Amino acid sequence: MYVILVYDVKEKRVSKMLKLCRMYLCWIQNSVFEGEISESKLKELISKMKAIMDADEDSVILFSNKMSYNMNKQIIGKEKMSTENFL
Amino acid sequence: MYVILVYDVKEKRVSKMLKLCRMYLCWIQNSVFEGEISESKLKELISKMKAIMDADEDSVILFSNKMSYNMNKQIIGKEKMSTENFL
Numbered sequence: 001m002y003v004i005l006v007y008d009v010k011e012k013r014v015s016k017m018l019k020l021c022r023m024y025l026c027w028i029q030n031s032v033f034e035g036e037i038s039e040s041k042l043k044e045l046i047s048k049m050k051a052i053m054d055a056d057e058d059s060v061i062l063f064s065n066k067m068s069y070n071m072n073k074q075i076i077g078k079e080k081m082s083t084e085n086f087l
Numbered sequence: 088m089y090v091i092l093v094y095d096v097k098e099k100r101v102s103k104m105l106k107l108c109r110m111y112l113c114w115i116q117n118s119v120f121e122g123e124i125s126e127s128k129l130k131e132l133i134s135k136m137k138a139i140m141d142a143d144e145d146s147v148i149l150f151s152n153k154m155s156y157n158m159n160k161q162i163i164g165k166e167k168m169s170t171e172n173f174l
Binding site: 004006008028029030031032046049050053054055056057058059060061062063064065071072073074075076077078079080 | 091093095115116117118119133136137140141142143144145146147148149150151152158159160161162163164165166167
């Protein structure tokens with residue numbers, strides 16, 4: 001499935017979250033990732049994120065769509081997207 | 088159409104961008120917004136964002152989908168979503 005993931009975590013946990021998310025998805029901006037991921041890999045990612053996060057302070061929003069071709073992406077301004085993807 | 092908007096702008100322009108985006112979409116986290124918006128209103132928003140942004144430093148990513156029911160949203164951790172929506 002196609003996933004857009006945005007996180008908002010306290011600074012001290014940012015590097016861990018960044019490293020983790022880059023193992024599963026493609027970093028596109030600041031704290032935003034996207035990519036194709038299987039349901040089982042997504043479950044694995046969520047479980048690992050929960051282990052890092054403080055549920056009282058941190059937040060992750062996951063948008064998912066079974067058909068990525070339904071989503072259009074438009075970038076305005078500077079493209080910060082990484083070409084790395086460790087899917 | 089259904090839109091997810093994420094911005095990454097220099098600190099001095101954050102409050103202007105936040106104020107602008109909240110007039111069109113629903114704030115859901117940090118620099119992330121979502122909502123239903125007409126194509127003409129979206130064009131208006133993009134034009135106003137471009138007036139605020141520095142294209143060499145700032146970035147906005149817009150994901151859009153004509154059918155919002157195709158998107159699933161899952162929140163992990165603290166829900167920071169606002170109930171305000173000035174659409």
